[in-house]
Amino acid sequence: MQSFLRPRVLCxxxxxxxxxxxxxxxxxxxxxxxxxxxxxxxxRCMVPMVRPSTMAKCGQPPGLRSQRHSFVASGLExxxxxxxxxxxxxxxxxxxxxxxxxxxxxxxxxxxxxSERLVQETQRLRAELEAARKEDxxxxxxxxxxxxKALRRLSNVQAELEAAQDDQDQYPIPGYLEEAAxxxxxMMAITGASGVGKSSLVNAFxxxxxxxxxxxxxxxxxxxMEPTMYSFSASEGIFNQRFYxxxxxxxxxxxxxxxxxGQVPGQAEGSCAEVLKVCDETVQVRLDAGPVLDIDVxxxxxxxxxxxxxxxxxxxxxxxxxxxxxxxxxxxxxDVVLLITSSRFTEAELMLAEELRKFEVPYFMVRNKVDIxxxxxILREEEALEGDDDEEECELPKEDRKKVTQETINCIKTYFSxxxxxxxxxxxxxxxxxxxKHDFPSCLNAP
Ligand SMILES: Nc1nc2c(ncn2[C@@H]2O[C@H](COP(=O)(O)OP(=O)(O)OP(=O)(O)O)[C@@H](O)[C@H]2O)c(=O)[nH]1
Ligand SMILES: [Mg+2]
Numbered sequence: 001m002q003s004f005l006r007p008r009v010l011c012x013x014x015x016x017x018x019x020x021x022x023x024x025x026x027x028x029x030x031x032x033x034x035x036x037x038x039x040x041x042x043x044r045c046m047v048p049m050v051r052p053s054t055m056a057k058c059g060q061p062p063g064l065r066s067q068r069h070s071f072v073a074s075g076l077e078x079x080x081x082x083x084x085x086x087x088x089x090x091x092x093x094x095x096x097x098x099x100x101x102x103x104x105x106x107x108x109x110x111x112x113x114x115s116e117r118l119v120q121e122t123q124r125l126r127a128e129l130e131a132a133r134k135e136d137x138x139x140x141x142x143x144x145x146x147x148x149k150a151l152r153r154l155s156n157v158q159a160e161l162e163a164a165q166d167d168q169d170q171y172p173i174p175g176y177l178e179e180a181a182x183x184x185x186x187m188m189a190i191t192g193a194s195g196v197g198k199s200s201l202v203n204a205f206x207x208x209x210x211x212x213x214x215x216x217x218x219x220x221x222x223x224x225m226e227p228t229m230y231s232f233s234a235s236e237g238i239f240n241q242r243f244y245x246x247x248x249x250x251x252x253x254x255x256x257x258x259x260x261x262g263q264v265p266g267q268a269e270g271s272c273a274e275v276l277k278v279c280d281e282t283v284q285v286r287l288d289a290g291p292v293l294d295i296d297v298x299x300x301x302x303x304x305x306x307x308x309x310x311x312x313x314x315x316x317x318x319x320x321x322x323x324x325x326x327x328x329x330x331x332x333x334x335d336v337v338l339l340i341t342s343s344r345f346t347e348a349e350l351m352l353a354e355e356l357r358k359f360e361v362p363y364f365m366v367r368n369k370v371d372i373x374x375x376x377x378i379l380r381e382e383e384a385l386e387g388d389d390d391e392e393e394c395e396l397p398k399e400d401r402k403k404v405t406q407e408t409i410n411c412i413k414t415y416f417s418x419x420x421x422x423x424x425x426x427x428x429x430x431x432x433x434x435x436x437k438h439d440f441p442s443c444l445n446a447p
Contacts (some may be wrong), residue, residue, distance in 0.1 A: 017062070052234045112332050112359060114164040118264050122161055125154040127218060174330040176227050177310075181333075185231070185306040186243050191331065192340035193348055194222050194314025197368040200430040202230055202341060205444065209432060216311050224321065227329065228311045244302030253278050255298070258283065258304040264295055316348040326351070332359035343368040345420060353420075358386050367412055370438055371429040377408045409438060 091188065129150040136143040157189065172183075192197045199216035202293065208215040217223050244260040251261065257275045258337055261267060273285035276292065281302060286292050315325040325348070339354055341349050356363040381404055385394040396404065409427045416422040426443040434440070 006073050014105060041151070061198055104331060113168040118161045118164060122154070123285050125150060129154055140379070146352060170274050171327050171330070171332065173333050174227075175329060177330050177333055180229060180308060180310075183306075183308065186310045187310065187333075188257045188307055188337045189310045189329070189331065189337045191312045191329065191337060191385060192314065193342075193346055194317045195220075196314065196340045196342035197430050198314065199224055199311050200257045201338070201366065201428075202434065203308055204428075204430040204432075204435050206230065206232070207219055207435075211406055211413050222314065222317050224311055224313045225319065226313065230311065232309065233305050234387075243305040243307055245305055246302040247300065250351065253283060253300065259283075259300045260304050261285070261287075261295070261333040262299050262301040264293070264299045267293075270370065315352065316346065322351060326355050332414055333354050335359055335362055337363040338366050340366045340368050341362050342367070342372075342417070353422075364443075365416065365425045366443060367416070367425050367427045370427045371431055371434055374405050374408045377404050425446065 045111075053206045067197055112222075128149070132143055132147040132150045164382050177187065190202060192198055199218045200210060202211070202216045203210055203218070206215070210216075210218045216228065244329070247253075253275050255275055255277060259273055259275055261269075261271045261273055263269050264271065267287065271287055271289070273287045273293075275283055275285055277284040278297075281297050282294050283297050284292065285300075312329050313320045316322050327333070331352065332355060339349065339356065341350055353363070353365075355361075378401055381397050381400065385396075386392050412427055413425055416425045426439040428438050428440040428443055429435075
């Protein structure tokens with residue numbers, strides 16, 4: 001799948017200081033996680049893994065020990081328990097065999113809460129203010145204007161910081177997500193309006209019939225009434241074969257670890273395997289498909305990550321009004337999101353897209369139920385060919401049906417790209433017989 005996000009640089013070579021500074025912000029819980037898991041190229045310039053539990057050791061940078069210190073520090077304390085590494089998976093997730101590297105190895109600039117930039121700017125301005133005060137006390141000339149300017153700048157930045165803080169207070173991590181986040185899995189949400197086929201798609205991803213006992217409930221009326229979690233094991237889904245954490249330079253593999261393979265001759269890229277033995281530069285693995293292979297360690301691209309899919313209630317019903325949906329569902333806290341639509345974009349869907357863009361959550365647009373549009377277009381063509389006699393029935397030849405199908409899909413894609421600048425929309429149908437058609441295989445990167 002192709003994500004809408006592009007890689008962003010968080011930390012350059014030798015810039016490890018910014019890591020410790022990041023620890024001072026409320027978002028550090030997320031950032032340390034991200035930094036800890038980035039790929040090999042990045043791990044060279046990052047500090048070693050810092051878990052939330054080791055946060056205390058990071059301490060506060062000196063700038064924060066000023067008059068406003070308590071504001072940031074107390075908030076930090078308050079959230080210590082609550083704010084888990086909800087979006088750490090973004091950086092570590094990658095999809096093989098497809099176009100995208102999800103999360104692109106960086107943390108988003110606009111993760112929820114006060115940004116690192118804001119915190120750093122506040123520190124800088126405080127230091128500036130202190131220096132101006134000192135000079136003023138020492139009776140140096142011309143310091144008054146400098147002092148006033150520094151005060152003004154600081155109060156502006158502090159207002160921004162407080163606004164970001166308030167925003168986070170209004171949009172806390174929902175309880176249901178907080179618990180699941182500690183599992184260390186990739187949190188993926190399926191969201192969109194009610195009835196667009198979110199739960200049906202979950203079943204399609206899990207290769208289940210809607211009628212199977214453990215399938216997600218689907219129906220013509222509003223059905224999913226609370227966020228429901230589905231974990232994927234290697235045998236039932238595809239996602240955990242596609243998401244991986246890139247190996248760090250110094251990371252050693254050991255028997256039993258599940259890994260994702262790169263381009264191994266004769267194997268599909270992105271194959272999943274279990275490590276059986278490690279000897280120097282060679283690893284013996286058992287592919288999920290069965291065979292045991294001895295491969296060069298360079299073909300191991302990372303350790304496989306499990307994925308949890310959250311089938312969310314639909315937005316915009318009286319039960320889940322648009323006004324409170326973002327807050328109730330905690331959309332901004334997910335690692336990756338599938339935004340499902342089944343017709344034209346509605347205001348609610350645009351709101352979701354905006355939120356995802358704002359918080360830089362990687363997301364994919366899926367246009368479901370294309371079978372209905374195609375059937376309807378074919379019917380229209382046939383009706384056009386029929387005469388006035390109601391009894392006369394005309395069936396479009398196979399070739400023409402194919403043409404109408406392609407045209408319908410193209411039309412849907414053009415609509416999203418021209419109206420909303422969304423260049424990649426996966427046109428799918430979750431109907432069982434159509435799960436290998438249209439963009440469904442590429443949506444899943446299914447082999
Ligand atoms: N023809 C067709 N029908 C679909 C498709 N996907 C879902 N449906 C039907 O659409 C209806 C709604 O599907 P659900 O999966 O329950 O939709 P949902 O988005 O989960 O709905 P809520 O849980 O209420 O938010 C059901 O009757 C499904 O059988 C599809 O691709 N094609
Ligand atoms: Mg549902």
